[in-house]
Amino acid sequence: MNKTIDRNSQGISQGISQGISQGDSKKSAKSAINQSAEQFLAFSLTNSPTSSQKALLPTKQLLEIVNVNLTQITAIAGLSSPSVMGVYNWRGEVTWVVDLASMLGYTPLYAQEYDLGNLQDKCHIIFVRSQDTVLGFAVTKVWQMMRCDAATIQTTNFGFASQSVLQACRGYWLNAKNETFLVLDGDAIAQIVHSR
Numbered sequence: 001m002n003k004t005i006d007r008n009s010q011g012i013s014q015g016i017s018q019g020i021s022q023g024d025s026k027k028s029a030k031s032a033i034n035q036s037a038e039q040f041l042a043f044s045l046t047n048s049p050t051s052s053q054k055a056l057l058p059t060k061q062l063l064e065i066v067n068v069n070l071t072q073i074t075a076i077a078g079l080s081s082p083s084v085m086g087v088y089n090w091r092g093e094v095t096w097v098v099d100l101a102s103m104l105g106y107t108p109l110y111a112q113e114y115d116l117g118n119l120q121d122k123c124h125i126i127f128v129r130s131q132d133t134v135l136g137f138a139v140t141k142v143w144q145m146m147r148c149d150a151a152t153i154q155t156t157n158f159g160f161a162s163q164s165v166l167q168a169c170r171g172y173w174l175n176a177k178n179e180t181f182l183v184l185d186g187d188a189i190a191q192i193v194h195s196r
Contacts, residue, residue, distance in 0.1 A: 038150055041065070042143040042181065043126065045101045047112050054143070054181045055100075056173065061186035063127040063134065064090075065142055070121050073097050073138070083108075084193070088136055090127055097125055097136040098193055104165045109138055130190035137189070148173050153183050167192055 040056035075086040083103035102108035125136040155171040
């Protein structure tokens with residue numbers, strides 16, 4: 001299972017670095033819709049069997065996704081924000097790693113695994129560049145890249161879990177299975193982190 005996740009993460013990272021393959025374009029209504037669509041990375045904020053909150057980040061904000069052991073994240077004493085897990089050496093650069101679920105008001109990463117009865121020692125870190133800063137967002141599970149039309153992202157009639165989610169969200173999106181995805185903004189999340 002872990003090998004499959006690692007291969008998925010490597011494939012997603014390669015897709016991000018290589019860009020989106022457009023293929024042959026056709027001048028039709030369908031191709032016009034595809035051109036207006038954005039590509040996102042889908043992942044889970046919570047990993048409970050009864051309630052799983054999924055989210056999306058635009059791939060244009062992503063740098064890389066790595067699967068790391070939690071011991072590779074160095075905790076820093078005296079931090080004011082409990083959602084900051086510590087720092088990680090990403091490509092020779094000391095980078096802050098944030099528990100994204102905790103920061104947005106959901107169950108923290110470590111508590112999710114404890115509730116499931118298995119103490120997981122690994123997580124995925126999604127690295128995002130916001131202006132001149134690189135941040136790492138720690139999440140339990142990375143799914144896949146998907147496209148959705150920006151016009152289908154809803155901005156009202158959704159009960160956001162916290163004020164942080166409201167600040168970090170562009171809105172929400174429903175897929176064909178009627179699953180709700182929070183559409184997050186990496187720059188907005190970075191501003192929340194820096195304000196704490």
